[in-house]
Amino acid sequence: MGVKKFVTGNFYDEAVLFPAIKKTRRAGYKIHDVFTPFPIHGLDKAMGLRDTSLHTEGFIYGITGTATAVGFITRALTIDWQLNFGGKPFFALPAWIPITFELTVLFAAVGMVLTFCYLCQLALFVRKDHFNPRSTDDTFVMALECTDKTNDAKLSVLQSIGATDVQVQYKETEWWLGRYDKDGNVLKKTEEAVH
């Protein structure tokens, strides 16, 4: 848990947002995050984020599913309890393809979604601090973190690159368990501590 100091600004147009990100980065400021109501292609690249490894993880989960299915069925039908189905071989691989395929898909999908939720800290009753409630609706919100080396000069930087409604905000960066209809009590205490 930690409350940090941020400078935030709103953008309404991608045409302004993209150059703004570039300029902010060029000026040496660290962009904490940009919150958008919909995925903007190229934004992750512009912000210099590395590619997600979720694909690779999905592949690994899928392979695990394949191995589980083949391994388990082989053990069950050829070693543990051999059953004679119409004189067919115990190791009837072609007949196992459907279940193997289904388990591959199941493991990959469930594993990827769980990994996605873990990485993005998404779960029921998870409460996070938001810079601007409109960032899930109709505006792009850029948040710059204020460190010891930088100061409120960022306000003017954000304004100069086309951001509107520029302000300083103290926000909790971690998640906690809570409800959205109640103000986070955790936050108020820690905010006082920062001041």
Add this chain to the structure above:
Amino acid sequence: MGIGHAGTLISAILLLFRQGWRTGVNRAAEAMTIFAVMCAGQFPIWHMGRVWNAFFVLPYPNTRGPLWVNFNSPLLWDVFAISTYFTVSLLFWYSGLLPDLATLRDRAKKKWRKAFYGVAAFGWTGSTKHWQRHEALSLVLAGLSTPLVLSVHTIVSFDFATSIVPGWHTTIFPPYFVAGAIFSGFAMVQTLLLVTRKVLGLQDYITVEHIEVMNKVIVLTGSIVGIAYLTELFMAWYSAVGYENFAFFENRLNLNSPYGWSYWIMMGCNVLSPQIFWSSKMRRNLTLTFFMSILINIGMWFKRFVIIVTSVYRDYLPSSWSTYYTPTIWEVGFYMGTFGLFFTCYFLFSKFFPVIAIAEIKHILKKNGENYKVKMDVIESEKVEKFAHDQEHDH
């Protein structure tokens, strides 16, 4: 089960084919998929007779040996296929819903709405990194769902096709079932969305163009199903097997046989009537589309009726032919019950959840990033001195 296919088809396959029009209808179609699979998945359980033993189909270490389930049986494949399909569809649907639920949460005025959507949105913020992962997840889930859709209905058809009952024992069943599933699924999407768009005033999002495109899919898949019916007949004749011939030409095609009428209802509803959609005027006629969608749903119900009843009500022994199948009150009850379950779920969904994929619509409607990447080159090649100078100038 068939109805439960259009949703994933629209979401997954059309996502892979980058069909922009899917965004208007995909969320509702996915929801329909999930509710339909919930209904469909019940029937095997009811048909087991001893419902309380339904968990016997799961390969768990048991006190009977352990005696494992038969992994070589299409019925067990079905268990895995349907449960996987349900799980993956649910994950795909809900992961897509998260950003939209977050939008509702942040726009909510009432306390209970904030609480409800706050819990349901999993704490989604719209962070760029999260969107990047979300995009990757959607794409891979779409890639996984596409073969899954095909496999599930293929496996459903294996329940019939791997048997030796005349009329079921055909190799054309897998593609024919998949086409039929898409066909009936799109018809059901039309039925639901024509009403939904009217009631919720979504005419600007689910446009006549959407309806028309879906009608094109209906005429395509309806024709594929028609070809499959004819192929079946041809193969029955060509095989020169007396039992196959009897099943197709006596039990089905012959209008004077006890169930001949059901075959011709099926043919009329599924093959002949959708041909009207070759005309673009008809495709854009909403009343006709609604009427046709109901007709197709009836036709596709009769498809199953024909396959099951006409193949088994007269078996190899003519002495046992006297049975004229009539559903019992319990069978009708189960069927009506699924209507209740399906529509209850769908109404709750359309009342409390976003029927339109909000984030995806915004993504389509807003200009995309391509225009700006061009401008980015200028900034990329810009001299640092010049940039600094500009900054100074701005101040």
